[in-house]
Amino acid sequence: NAGVTQTPKFQVLKTGQSMTLQCAQDMNHNSMYWYRQDPGMGLRLIYYSASEGTTDKGEVPNGYNVSRLNKREFSLRLESAAPSQTSVYFCASSTGQGASNYGYTFGSGTRLTVV
Amino acid sequence: KNEVEQSPQNLTAQEGEFITINCSYSVGISALHWLQQHPGGGIVSLFMLSSGKKKHGRLIATINIQEKHSSLHITASHPRDSAVYICAVKEEGSNYQLIWGAGTKLIIKP
Numbered sequence: 001n002a003g004v005t006q007t008p009k010f011q012v013l014k015t016g017q018s019m020t021l022q023c024a025q026d027m028n029h030n031s032m033y034w035y036r037q038d039p040g041m042g043l044r045l046i047y048y049s050a051s052e053g054t055t056d057k058g059e060v061p062n063g064y065n066v067s068r069l070n071k072r073e074f075s076l077r078l079e080s081a082a083p084s085q086t087s088v089y090f091c092a093s094s095t096g097q098g099a100s101n102y103g104y105t106f107g108s109g110t111r112l113t114v115v
Numbered sequence: 116k117n118e119v120e121q122s123p124q125n126l127t128a129q130e131g132e133f134i135t136i137n138c139s140y141s142v143g144i145s146a147l148h149w150l151q152q153h154p155g156g157g158i159v160s161l162f163m164l165s166s167g168k169k170k171h172g173r174l175i176a177t178i179n180i181q182e183k184h185s186s187l188h189i190t191a192s193h194p195r196d197s198a199v200y201i202c203a204v205k206e207e208g209s210n211y212q213l214i215w216g217a218g219t220k221l222i223i224k225p
Contacts, residue, residue: 017218031211033211037204039200040217041217042203042215042216042217042218043201043203043213043215044215045211045212045213046209050210050211056211058212059212090158092158103148103160103162104150104158104160104165105156105160106157106160106172108156108157109156109157109158109193111156
């Protein structure tokens with residue numbers, strides 16, 4: 001049981017480069033999320049997908065795009081990386097409609113540095 | 116003012132001590148989550164509460180909706196409990212977003 005798998009675990013980008021963070025879950029969860037975590041701050045929601053075929057902006061969507069490729073996969077793309085996007089990124093999934101009724105399963109995180 | 120506040124920010128205790136971490140929030144909620152972030156960075160959901168009390172092993176979570184307060188207790192603490200404990204709430208009527216606390220860093224010394 002892999003749960004939520006994120007790749008890569010570490011990445012260094014130059015300013016202006018693009019990259020895609022991959023996330024896949026094998027728990028048949030409907031909802032998937034991308035968060036960023038900065039030092040000393042709580043998790044902040046970038047984008048979420050309530051169900052396959054839908055995506056919505058979270059608290060900090062600027063500079064990011066997402067794709068819910070199918071029920072299993074939810075990718076996060078940085079089109080033109082900026083130093084302010086240096087952070088740890090977490091993908092998560094949950095079972096039901098609305099995260100309030102169900103717990104989350106998190107990926108192991110991607111540590112991204114933009115220089 | 117943060118909508119979700121945790122206390123203490125940092126807590127160091129000896130192995131075996133009873134640990135309490137508090138979470139206060141200022142909005143009406145439909146649920147409250149407690150999560151654990153390991154020193155290596157991984158995040159694990161511990162509890163989701165909408166009322167009352169839940170227990171799992173040595174962990175107990177309580178919530179008082181009227182007082183807008185939740186506590187996470189750890190009995191017979193162990194060095195492996197050392198982690199950051201995070202409280203997050205889902206505001207009533209909101210979409211999928213959770214409001215996150217900043218976390219409590221717990222260190223249990225042998």
